[in-house]
Amino acid sequence: MFSRILTSGLIAGAATGLIAALLQLWFVQPVLLHAELYESGQLIHNGAQAVSAHQPPGDFEWTRNLLSVLFTMLTYAGYGLMLTALLAVAEARGHVVTAQQGLIWGIAGFVTMQLAPAFGLAPEVPGVAAADVGQRAIWWLGTAAATGVALWLIAFGRSALTWGVAVVLILAPHVIGAPQPDAYAGTVPPELSAEFAGRALGTGLMAWAMLGLAVAWFWQRDTAHAALPQTA
Amino acid sequence: MTTHTTTAGRTASGSILLPAIAAFAIGFGLIFMTGLVQADTLHDAAHDVRHATGFPCH
Structure with a gap:
């Protein structure tokens, strides 16, 4: 069983990660590189002269981008493993997992790991002011954990009490509030920051939708194989 | 080593829990490493x- 979860999760996750990396390189990376021109001081906005919003893309940085592809694949392999593990538990409790339902699982994963943390800590363009990274990491993890548990309770809970607990869990991190910087020091134009956050969340949703479909499809296929008599 | 038959949706909850927790932990470890560990090399x-x-990130 462990190896089934491992192979399904890793293959679905790594494959999705490759597509996610390409989406990020195409849609997110140009905004990030553009923002770095402001972070490094090569461009200054709100100065005496207006700066063109259209900057040349620069050379393709192979090492940097291949590392990004590798780390995106690793990240989504991690997401894939976690999602498959949860899917396996749900199935053992009598929940039938079809590929279409995988889409819902994927969207729930996106809400848990990206949208809910982004509600307090929007995806950061390079060069923005932010609170201590350790505190943000703790808030980020707590928010993801609370949201994930809440979505599980909403999906599988059977009483008003569990749904009530779920609502409290979803809202609590945001009522407490994410760690915020003492002062703003961002050098990047707000237009670019907003575009970056939108792009990061948008590609995240696309990737998580594919991850959910892929994980459920691989799991379903493996389940069909496992239904045959085998030596464990 | 035993021979047994596993059918979709009929796996006992107990036998799934441990492998699921182990796989979940490995997945979480991967994400923690790629996303949150602040060691310079990993961060860069x-x-x-x-x-x-x-x-x-920073």
């Missing part, structure tokens, strides 16, 4: 991914 290599995936 994963920099763009952390920003694009919404992890707290």
